[in-house]
Amino acid sequence: MGFFNRKKKEKPKKIPGEDEVACPNCGTLIHKDARMCYACGTMTK
Numbered sequence: 001m002g003f004f005n006r007k008k009k010e011k012p013k014k015i016p017g018e019d020e021v022a023c024p025n026c027g028t029l030i031h032k033d034a035r036m037c038y039a040c041g042t043m044t045k
């Protein structure tokens with residue numbers, strides 16, 4: 001039954017890089033030079 005005791009895969013921690021910023025709307029990390037969030041379409045500038 002060992003297979004059922006395995007931990008679920010943990011999501012990697014989101015750490016903003018030097019060139020990344022979090023979308024103000026959805027929190028997705030996007031490039032700081034990106035004009036809009038690719039996930040939700042919110043304009044970043």
Ligand SMILES: [Zn+2]
Binds near residue numbers: 024
């Ligand atoms: Zn977004």
